[in-house]
Amino acid sequence: MKKIILMMVAIALLTACDGNKFQVEGTVEGANDSTTLILEQSSNGEWFILDSVKVDKNGHFSVSAPAPEVPNIFQLRLGGQTICFPIDSLDHLTIKSNLANFGSDYTISGSEHAEQVMKIDKEAMQLAGGKGTAAQLQSWKDQLARQIVADPSGIVAYYTINKYIDGKPLFDPTNDNDLRIIGAVANAFNSFRPDDPRTDYLVNLLLNGQRRRRAMSAPSDTVYADVASIIDIKLQDYDGKEYSLSKVAADNRVVLLDFTAYTIDISPRLNKLLNDIYQQYHSRGLTIYQVSVDQDNVAWRQSAQNLPWITVFDPLSINSQNVGAYNVTGIPTTFIIKNGEIVERVEDASQLKTAVAKYM
Secondary structure, three states, X not given: OOEOOOOHHHHHOOOOOOOOEEEEEEEEEOOOOOOEEEEEEEEOOEEEEEEEEEOOOOOEEEEEEEOOOOOEEEEEEEOOEEEEEEEOOOXXXXXXXXXXXXXXXXXXXXXXXXXXXXXXXXXXXXXXXXXXXXXXXXXXXXXXXHHHHHOOOOHHHHHHHOOEEOOEXXXXXXXXXXXXXXXXXXXXXXXXOOOOOOHHHHHXXXXXXXXHHHHHHXXXXXXXXXXXXXXXXXXXXXXXXEXXXXXXXXXXXXXXXXXXXXXXXXXXXXXXXXXXXXXXXXXXXXXXXEEEOOOOHHHHHHHHOOOOOEEEEOOOHHHOHHHHHOOOOOOOEEEEEEOOEEEEEEOOHHHHHHHHHOOO
């Protein structure tokens, strides 16, 4: 079995000593000993590879990893298909699937919470892509909300409020009802899990959602300064170097946080615009932290290596929690950060130069 350990510091926060391990085993029908599964662990939406395992000639596999100190979300990946499940300490899960429909036609047993997550994901698949009506989706959300409120500090509640459907957050921080559910989870974690690595993320998600709601409800003739603390992002550039947004913001007077995709038509024009701004203001303390949500890693790498600012890749694309935390509903979206605070959101690229000039 090939051990592929990445991001040891981050993973150490969520894993216990090597003597205690959880195990996942099962069968992938139609697979053979040339099929490889990847075991990955989540850190607030960022996925880190823990291990890889080849199935045997009959499609059987077994993989284990250090048990987490607190319940956490893991996934098995086969190509572009994934199966998500929570692990609480020394769980022993059994997963049965097939090669063609690995991420959709599967069963999980061995853990009540894992079975609940499986049920949620399968129900989401039945409603995604326009297969469900708006009324059906709302009815399902109402059901999930009741489940969340019944156990707001549980790992399933955390997973549910961070669930995406068709690239949009199931529980939207800009929606009052959804924000109340997010608040229930954030407050429960803050009260009962203050040392959990997810607690700060949840509290920031709630606070920024509340700020945005106040801004949206302000009278139309009122100028409302949407100033909010940043939610940290930690992603790697094309050389594999990790950049923390909070550290970049601390080291630079003004930062442009730009969510983009290099494969969209506007990308060359947008990057030319950003380059003009960068060249004009970089010597005065401005830098750019550009997050690619491309699904094509190769296209990102080809473009990123030629740019003078920080360019990082989000492997979860539009389903990333980074996208959800910043309520990015369209690409490109740019945030202006000054002295560690978000001072403006710019969705119209034609207004970006004027907006930046106000803070330089």
